[in-house]
Amino acid sequence: MEHAKPLLNYIRKHVTLSEEEEVFLCSKIDYRKYLKGQYILQQGDISTTQCFILSGCTKMFFVDNDGQEHIVMFSIEDWWTSDLGSFVSQTPSDFNVQCLEASEVIQFPYETIESLFEGIPKLERFFRKIIEQAFVASQKRIIQNFSLSAKERYQLFHSKYPQIEQRIPQYMLASYLGFTKEFLSKVKKELLKP
Template identity: 70%
Template sequence: MIKEKGQVLLDYINKHVSLTEAEEEVLLSKVIYRTYLKGQFIVQQGDVCKYECFVLSGCTKTFHVDNEGQEHIVMFSIEDWWTADMGSFITQTPADFNVQCLEKTELIMFSYDVIEDLYAAIPKLERFFRQIIQKAFVASQKRIIRSFSLTAKDRYIYFRNQYPKIEQRIPQYMIASYLGITKEFLSKIKSDLIFKQ
């Protein structure tokens, strides 16, 4: 079973860089497999993020809690996605974000030290992780632009079109938080869209 789970990760990595069988064995010997229950935290705000995580199954949310106790969701992650507080992981400083499981979630986890060891042992993995981080950075920049250039309705339509598999799996108030609107306003947007169909 673990070999099958590892193969999911290898298939994902091999879409970006080609690993030899020997390199695949080294990689799989270094990873941690872990299952979290719904509601459990992978990272908590203020703690140092110790792992970069590949989602095998399940769903997580990444969010910041402000001084008033308001939750601001910045990302969801499902199968074949990565999750962590990247800033905390890269700098090994306290996390600005929480990562919490919205479902029972199976992960493949890389510790900071293991990633560094893997870069030395398999240099092409450094290229792979650079590509992943670059894509995440571009997505984050585009999201910032959408947040101040699109209406709430257009942001919701974009979210629904871009992430159709996520919307069915998470509560409406979390989608509203991600979009930066109230759940009542999201309900109104959805009603308007249904009415216009």
């Protein structure tokens, strides 16, 4: 139950659970530690868990046919990570989820999600809210990629997620933003000019 405190605090921001519901929830989750570089999910495998990050940082990415890595998401403390499409449909994942730091996560196994929803109906509402937020964020990112310049995309990331930028290599940030690390370096130099 000690490991679950950050998760319970997070859930309390959205729904109120009774003490019995919290105990039931904690009985259905798995706590796991991962090493830096370790994969939580690999492309082609079926996503069997939804992961809440207690500590650490992960990246979600796919590798194209040319072997090029494309980062679509970073996750840090109090964030979620998983290939939701693979998890919901129980089909092979399009993405990898890899730890950029030693990470601790709470995992919700696929087999127990339905029993959680039956035992605590409020959790279904909670997960719906989380998925709605993720969907909206994903749509906004698509629009930003089409409508903002490279400089504007970097500035937006820098202002919204300074705590992530400090924890990831520049080439990964460049991949996430959709350009090369050399171009990112050029953009940052231009922003430093008086």
